Every structure is written in structure tokens, then in C-alpha cells.
Amino acid sequence: MIQLPTGKEITIISKPSLDSKEVSLRVVGSKLAQDFVDHFDFANKQLFVDCDEDALLEIDPALKTENKRLLWESGNLKFTAEEWKSFQETIPPLSPFLAQDLSGKELMLAWGKKESLFSAVESGLGTYYSRSRNGKWVKGEESGHLQNLSEIYVHSNPFFIQYVTNQIGAACHTGYYSCFFRELGPNDSISFVYPNKVGA
Structure with a gap:
């Protein structure tokens, strides 16, 4: 095993x-x-x-299935300004960020910070925190295998972020479509x- x-x-x-x-x-x-x-x-x-x-x-x-909330869709924030401000106070220092493709297939599991989510909301690109590089990581920034986001969902208990994305090329560094x-x-x-x- x-x-x-x-x-x-x-x-x-x-x-x-x-x-x-x-x-x-x-x-x-x-x-x-x-x-x-x-x-x-x-x-x-x-x-x-x-x-x-x-x-x-x-x-x-x-x-x-678990409940989730739609935070962002096709470039538009789905929370009210008040909800968005209040929600920001609940984001943990580091949490799981799960990426799925448009069909619902898992692509990768990485970790992200508050700033990762802010960047994703602003840019529409799958963004994470790289612990090895100790900084922001936009998936595909170097390889061209970008994640163009369609939706961002928020889960609680435990807190994690769910990206739904149109994956360009391979999500995995090994070259496979999915990790x-x-x-x-x-x-x-x-x-x-x-x-x-x-x-x-």
C-alpha cells in the first residue's frame, strides 16, 4: 500500500x-x-x-454534500460590500485552496492566504501561496498553464476556498492534466x- x-x-x-x-x-x-x-x-x-x-x-x-457560498463569478463579486468586508475578518492565515475544472474534476490542492484570494478576485486567475518560495504564486505564470477562474466558492467548518476554472494545459507540475x-x-x-x- x-x-x-x-x-x-x-x-x-x-x-x-x-x-x-x-x-x-x-x-x-x-x-x-x-x-x-x-x-x-x-x-x-x-x-x-x-x-x-x-x-x-x-x-x-x-x-x-456540504454548504458553500458563491463569492465571485465571471469577474463579479457576489457578496455585498458589507458581507465582503465582514468576511475578510474570518479568513485564516493559511488555508486549503482546491481547484476544479468546469466539469467538476479535481485539478490540484494547494494552500493560500488572504492575499491569494484578493488577487484571484481582482485578476480572475488561480492564485495561491507558495510555501517554498514564501510568496504569491499565480498558477501557470511561468509555464503558461493558467487557471482562468469561472467561480470562487467559500466553505466553512473547515474554511477552504474552491476555485472552478478553465484550466489551460496541465495543472500538475508533472505534466498531467490533474495532480x-x-x-x-x-x-x-x-x-x-x-x-x-x-x-x-
Whole structure:
């Protein structure tokens, strides 16, 4: 079975179907996440792992969907000025930012700050915080694989941001369309979701 990184927080994303925009997530310690993988019900659910093995995607048809609020759509803020001002006080210092494509497929899970969200609202581009670079990261700024946002949703309990985007090229630095390009299966099996990398 796949060994997740130890001593690291792992994000578990859950949704009822691969193309659903209804999604929830939780961040857990590596021990709990490894236990989740080791005892996963592969007969009734699907499980995918991202390129860095610090995010898991669970497809559970029995899952009840979570509430979310539409913050921004096609260049327009959907909160009133008062709601937007009040909301800004609730944004954590660092939180998960999940990107999905227009069909609802998960592309990547990264982290972002308040400033990342402000930048995304202003520019319409998928924007995150790079912990390795210690600064703002606009996805595709160097590669050209930009994320042109269609919608931004806000979730609470736990707080996270959901981008719905028209992904240009590959979302994953490995060259695959999505970071979740591997599906885990019973008996330690791993299968690749995409036959080729983007442009290959």
C-alpha cells in the first residue's frame, strides 16, 4: 500500500462523484491519513492520491454534500460590500485552496492566504501561496498553464476556498492534466488515470 509522508498534514477531499462540484475536505495528521488509506472501502468507493502524496481524493456516492457560498463569478463579486468586508475578518492565515475544472474534476490542492484570494478576485486567475518560495504564486505564470477562474466558492467548518476554472494545459507540475492522476485500489494496486501527459 502507498506510504504517505510522515510528520506532515494530509488533506482528504471527499465528494459524491468525480464530476460533482459539491465537495468537502478535512486536514488530518499523517498517521490518521495512513490509517484511512489502509482501511479504505475500495468495494464501494474510489480513492485517488495527488502528485506529492499529501492530498487524497475520496469518491463516496453516499456522501452528503456540504454548504458553500458563491463569492465571485465571471469577474463579479457576489457578496455585498458589507458581507465582503465582514468576511475578510474570518479568513485564516493559511488555508486549503482546491481547484476544479468546469466539469467538476479535481485539478490540484494547494494552500493560500488572504492575499491569494484578493488577487484571484481582482485578476480572475488561480492564485495561491507558495510555501517554498514564501510568496504569491499565480498558477501557470511561468509555464503558461493558467487557471482562468469561472467561480470562487467559500466553505466553512473547515474554511477552504474552491476555485472552478478553465484550466489551460496541465495543472500538475508533472505534466498531467490533474495532480490526482493515480487511483489506488485493493491489494496495493495503483492505476494511472490519464494515458498521456498534456501535449505528449
